[in-house]
Amino acid sequence: MIESDAFVQALQDMGVNFFTGVPDSMLGGIIAELMDRRLYTPAVREDEAVAMAAGAYMGGKVPAVLMQNSGLGTSLNTLISLNLIYHQPCILIVSWRGQGGKDAPEHLVMGEVMPQLLDTMKIPHRTLTEAGAIEDFKWIAETFMKQRIPVALFITKGVVKGLHP
Amino acid sequence: MRPEQGTLISRAQAMAALLELLTDQPVIICNGFPSREAQKLVDRPTHFYMIGSMGSAPAIALGVALAKPHKQVITFDGDGNVLMGMGTLATVAALKPKNFIHVVFDNEVYGTTGNQPTISNVVPLEKVAKAAGYTNVERVLDLDDLVYEFKDMLKKDGPSMLLIKVNEFAEDAGRVVLDPPDITKRFMKAIE
Numbered sequence: 001m002i003e004s005d006a007f008v009q010a011l012q013d014m015g016v017n018f019f020t021g022v023p024d025s026m027l028g029g030i031i032a033e034l035m036d037r038r039l040y041t042p043a044v045r046e047d048e049a050v051a052m053a054a055g056a057y058m059g060g061k062v063p064a065v066l067m068q069n070s071g072l073g074t075s076l077n078t079l080i081s082l083n084l085i086y087h088q089p090c091i092l093i094v095s096w097r098g099q100g101g102k103d104a105p106e107h108l109v110m111g112e113v114m115p116q117l118l119d120t121m122k123i124p125h126r127t128l129t130e131a132g133a134i135e136d137f138k139w140i141a142e143t144f145m146k147q148r149i150p151v152a153l154f155i156t157k158g159v160v161k162g163l164h165p
Numbered sequence: 166m167r168p169e170q171g172t173l174i175s176r177a178q179a180m181a182a183l184l185e186l187l188t189d190q191p192v193i194i195c196n197g198f199p200s201r202e203a204q205k206l207v208d209r210p211t212h213f214y215m216i217g218s219m220g221s222a223p224a225i226a227l228g229v230a231l232a233k234p235h236k237q238v239i240t241f242d243g244d245g246n247v248l249m250g251m252g253t254l255a256t257v258a259a260l261k262p263k264n265f266i267h268v269v270f271d272n273e274v275y276g277t278t279g280n281q282p283t284i285s286n287v288v289p290l291e292k293v294a295k296a297a298g299y300t301n302v303e304r305v306l307d308l309d310d311l312v313y314e315f316k317d318m319l320k321k322d323g324p325s326m327l328l329i330k331v332n333e334f335a336e337d338a339g340r341v342v343l344d345p346p347d348i349t350k351r352f353m354k355a356i357e
């Protein structure tokens with residue numbers, strides 16, 4: 001399991017310096033670490049977080065947005081009619097609730113369709129693994145810089161240490 | 166027509182007066198007629214014209230304001246837009262960026278889509294902002310007050326909201342002509 005502080009440090013080492021989002025329990029450890037480091041700007045909706053990140057990007061920051069995958073649904077229009085149309089990149093750190101059909105009922109549909117949804121929107125994505133983490137982060141940074149569009153990193157259960165082990 | 170309709174100024178008249186008081190401040194303008202009219206009135210590289218993501222103008226402006234704390238950041242918004250992204254009033258109020266001015270052109274309609282009524286005739290948006298915790302809030306009905314209050318807000322620490330009651334008149338302004346990626350590039354360079 002990746003420690004939350006190592007995860008945050010890896011993002012900071014990549015140059016990410018603006019973090020916003022809406023919590024999910026699976027992201028609790030990461031958000032706690034970001035708050036400890038006074039790096040986290042809380043949003044009230046995921047589409048707001050995405051728009052705030054776009055503004056921060058235009059102001060010279062490298063932004064990341066943390067969200068549960070249900071928040072991708074909330075963010076759809078902003079990702080399309082702001083980020084994709086205006087070529088504004090951001091790193092989406094998305095907890096994959098409902099993966100493999102094992103979760104609360106509200107997560108099952110999004111859990112199943114999420115990768116296809118992002119494929120349809122042409123937003124590149126990857127699933128973080130402990131063994132491949134260095135590669136994953138490198139890929140995120142390269143995609144962000146080259147394509148200037150949002151890029152998503154899925155976080156599955158147990159890969160990054162949460163608040164409640 | 167509302168009783169005061171005949172006496173109110175138009176959104177474009179209000180916007181022209183504001184733009185005259187601005188120089189190189191970043192201005193994020195909501196989608197629909199507001200962006201089109203701003204582009205027609207005065208096109209500056211510091212203008213970020215939106216063509217979509219309705220409701221997001223103040224969130225984008227907030228991101229710019231946090232990234233550029235030494236620049237005063239303005240957003241031009243509409244009543245329909247504010248209602249769609251109303252949570253952002255809370256986010257702004259909680260974060261209290263001093264360099265944030267939220268201008269709302271309140272015509273009580275979704276003007277861009279054909280003047281369907283919004284609910285801002287019964288929900289005073291500036292009071293929502295005030296209750297949320299904006300530092301300065303003003304509601305103005307004419308050009309003199311608008312100029313006076315906006316000048317004052319430019320001197321004060323925010324977050325501030327200037328809500329301007331305007332009529333439904335829309336300028337004959339074409340769609341935003343610049344390509345969105347060029348708007349991004351131009352804006353970034355201008356506010357560097």
Ligand SMILES: Cc1ncc(C[n+]2csc(CCOP(=O)(O)OP(=O)(O)O)c2C)c(N)n1
Pocket residue numbers: 077176195196197198199217218219242243244245246247270272274275276277278283
């Ligand atoms: C998500 C979304 N829903 C609906 C629209 C259509 N639309 C574009 S502008 C607009 C009205 C905006 O109203 P307001 O903010 O009051 O500005 P006004 O046109 O009155 O100046 C609407 C409904 C849209 N662009 N995006």
Ligand SMILES: [Mg+2]
Pocket residue numbers: 243244245270271272273274275276283
């Ligand atoms: Mg309106």
